[in-house]
Amino acid sequence: MAPALVHFLVGASILLLLAAPLARRYEAVRRGRLLIVAVGGLWGLAPDGYAVAPAFADQMEAFHDSRWADLFALHYTLDQPPLAELTVELVFLSVLAFLVATTVFTAAGTDPTVDRTRDPGSRRLQLLAVASCLGFAALIAGALLGAGLHLTDRLESIAALFGRESARAGAAALLAWAALTGAVVAGILEGTDETMKPTDPVAGVVAGLLLVLPGWVVGIVFALPLWMRFVFDTSRPIPYLHWQSLVGLVGFALVFGICYALARRATRALVCSEPTWTSIPVR
Template sequence: MAPELTHFLAGATLVLLAAAPLAFRGYLRRRHLWLVVLGGLWGMFPDIHYVTPVFQSELAALHDSRWADLFAFHYTLDQPPFDTRELLSIAASIVTFVIAVAVFTAATAVGDHDSRRRLPRYGLLAQPLVLGYAAGIMGLFGGIAVGAALVLTGRLELVAELVGRESTAAGWLVLFGGCTVVSAGFAMGISLLNRRWHVLRPGPSLLLGVCYGLGVWLVAVVLALPLWMRIVLGLPRPIPYLHVFSLVVLVGFGLLIGLAYPPVWRFIVLPLVGNRS
């Protein structure tokens, strides 16, 4: 079982990141600490059966089921490798919490209606926040879609094996991390292209997403993956490694993020533009 501090910080981190769009709009300027408290208690809730005098068996059953993942992935954090490496899980939760605090603080500064008096700092904060948050949203939903395809085909554990693990939790962790990184690359690329051409529209963005997914497949799967498996895991794979299933998945992922990025970008940017006017 993971330490309580890990669960507390996991809940607080997720709540701060989820509340960032409200901070963009200038809300929550006086409720920062309550978000941390409420998020932390939310993440710890499945462990309440250890201290409550009532409903102990029912709450214990909740704690031991996958329904506990509704509380900041509580069940997953109680599985290997998180529960077997307590110091590492605590350190990781602290790092992610600090990142979430930084993101939320920057979002609050951007959402401050008086920020128009500090336009240089406003622009410096706004652009990476918009890109980062849009990439995070796309990485989350794209990861869910890709993960569903991997689960249905029984391939999720194979993702975990790429980092020397075999658990489903490790597979999801690697998958979401990879999807977020890939989404961030797409967000930066399309934002740069949009400065010269108006590509933040459904049609051009969709086409760019498909091309981007194909490019990721060529670089990451065809070339990088066999090298990784040969050097790190000691598993020989041919170069080029023409893996058809990953081609379908990555092109589909590119199509998804290409379709989703324009509305996500507008959802985040429009309130920021309103704050500057």
């Protein structure tokens, strides 16, 4: 079975996306965004109610185990293998989906006549957009890097660095690293907006390379053999020139930089548009 958090976030994300068109027209919908999240989350969790139901528990469990449960935010499908076995991946994807849905809903409910360069709400929207683009790019780049490691049977070696042996542990560590590294790259791009525009794929790739190349030298060439020697009593030469990891890191930087820039280009039109003539007060 998928974790309850996954069902909650999937339900909340779906309801937010469905309510986004209404948020453009109705202030009541925009004000009720937290209620929409709560109702959507409970909607996604509803089939699991048999576990705490004081009555009709057997009937509710039978409903939970039927395809009718998919009426509640794809609950049945998420509980079936192989999805139910990908716990870490499902949590990561559901959080990403929730960030995207929140960004779409907030953007849909933003008044286009407001000067977005000064509106505090716009700054929050920009942060949501950055987080969504970061999650999207990190997921794509991390998944491609993970696929390459899986095809070469190296995911287990990543898990072994932390005393684990399974490929799933290696994939979880890789996704966490991708998110952390992507956050640093995004911070570089957003913090140097005048020099390296976040919407420029070339700037995204350059920022990624500026991070992963020194990271390879420090982390792989020198730190990794020391870690292996003192933690696992395994000998590695210093410097440890592991060229395959360099290729993987460069590939990650290329994919992340391009995906992040393209995603930011798509979202910037929503959050950074120039104020229109209707925002100028008439005297």
